[in-house]
Amino acid sequence: MSSVAPRALARRLKALREDRWPDAGLTQAQLARAFGGVSISLISSWENADRPVRPPTRRIEAYATLFATRRSLDGEVHLLPVEDLTDEERDERKDLLDELLWLREGKEKEVAPAETGAADLWTFDDPEQRITIVCAPLPEKYRRNLSYADPESADFVSLYTYADPDALIELFGHLRARNPDNPVAFRTSDELTADEFTSHLVLLGGVDWNTVTKVVINRVDLPVAQVGRADDAEHGGFRVQEGGRSKLIEPRLDEQGHLVEDVAHFYRGVSPFNRKRTVTVCNGMYGRGTLGAVRALTDGRFLDRNTAYVRERFGGEESFSIISRVPVIGGQGLTPDWTLEENRLHEWPEAAG
Template sequence: MGIRQGQLAKAFGGVSTSLISSWENTEKPVSPPVKRLEAYATLFATRRSWTGGSLRVLTLEELTDDERDQRKELLDELLWLREGNEPEPAEPEVVDLWTFEEVDQRITIVCAPLPEEYRRNLVYADPESADFVSLYTYADPDALIELFGHIRARNPDNPVTFRTSNELTADDYTGHLVLLGGVDWNTVTKVVINRADLPLEQVGRAVDAEHGGFRVQENGQPRLIEPRLDAQGHLVEDVAHFYRGVSPFNRKRTVTVCNGMYGRGTLGAVRALTDNRFLDRNTAYVRDRFAGEESFSIISRVPVIGGQGLTPDWTLEENRLHEWPEVAK
């Protein structure tokens, strides 16, 4: 509900924010008096405590029967904890794939530079303009913003930066690399996929397929996995590729590719492991499906509805178009 300590103190009446903070201190907590635990239980027994942008503790007479039952359950637990009992151990948190174990190790997100023909008439992408904004020179900025914030939050002790593929330094190559976008524009993606010796190939647009695709081998036969467009040329389904493996530039670091035939595919590959609604299940699927593998790859469909790409659910078989390594038979 986004409740702050100051709002809680005001709702309780006559309580300072510092006192609330002392009750919530995980290192040396101060036990709240019973009447304050009763207020906590009443407040969190119902969402009606938060109405019209303000917070208040309802009277017992205002609570419904269900809310009173919820209050009793909460209060019993709080009183039990106040006596020094330990709560039941929680289920272990699923550590997502964007949490890197090494502290102080460089993590670099690499985007393609937006081609000149797409920024020629864009004043914000012109370095000579007073309105110049460097991010307008990046391809896939929506995927970059989504992923940069997530990786920073998951790795507070690691330097996280982003650059275009033509701005990389030698040190960037030997840290953790995260590549956004495909071989049409991101030259580093092309280099990494070739060095990783993946059993698939990204076919650029207008090479030997109008909208490109991912060529894979299935039962010894090549198959081209393509995006789908309607008769008017509107994208109705993109293709997303997620690859994680040992870096070819430093075996103690990783390289990750989030790629699509179009921007919504790249964003879909990112959001598969950042979207809170799908993160846990997709992460659990990857860890179970590719347990023990140093490198793996998933190609999935990204439906596009009303111009918006939807987050792929990897636990649904119909969404997974190709996986590597294959399941041992």
């Protein structure tokens, strides 16, 4: 890494403190208290252009949040919850976050920070490496009497043979936009080749239909197991281990059998097939849960705050998991906001303390 970019980051952090609101006279001690668990000497090391020290990502996010709004100075200097920021403040936070992460990664700023996607969990840092989305094939019984799913029909459309096509379309476009130099492909689980198993894998749908999801969940260290809808629970669910006890997190249906709340599972970890690649599972008990797991990190209204929550909550963890509610209103699944505690039904690893 060039020594220029770390010095540029140090100068930028110092300029934010001294020049963003010059009348406030913001001190290193105030920043240290606002960030919590940070010493004044550590703040000083981040601002030292002669011998720069790179702050961890979660502290960069704290800088972006604090300096996104003058309201951070109301009373004692403090960080506002990201969900409490106005739309304008969130835009300012995103611009700052992109810029600071860009500098932190040792890049010069010839390319606009907003184009890098640096804060997006769907941006992979190894250009040209393959990304493979794996869906379940739609079971034969659901293809019957559907000419579009019949290969012998003149109207055949291969996408009709895929389960969770709405989640696939949502994610495929986002991945292509964020990773323009990476080949992005999608397959059904029965089409996956040996080489594709060792690429970055993104698995859509659960163990009932997606056999690759079942294989991966059985191979990773994760205290979450999916109970299929045909197993020991009427509508299935996610069985988790909490405090040495087992708990089943289930979807909710009304008396007429209409889905009113699905549950979404998002898992990211090191691939069990290639330690230099990742595996991501976006899963639900029904299709709206799977789509909700995807949209938590693609929906422009929630992407920034959910990404910031993940980075703050899990830090440098190689593997993490979130199970969240997906309310269903008028037949439509709503994007889960992970910054709301009542939406998060289970998290792994458990928070320190």
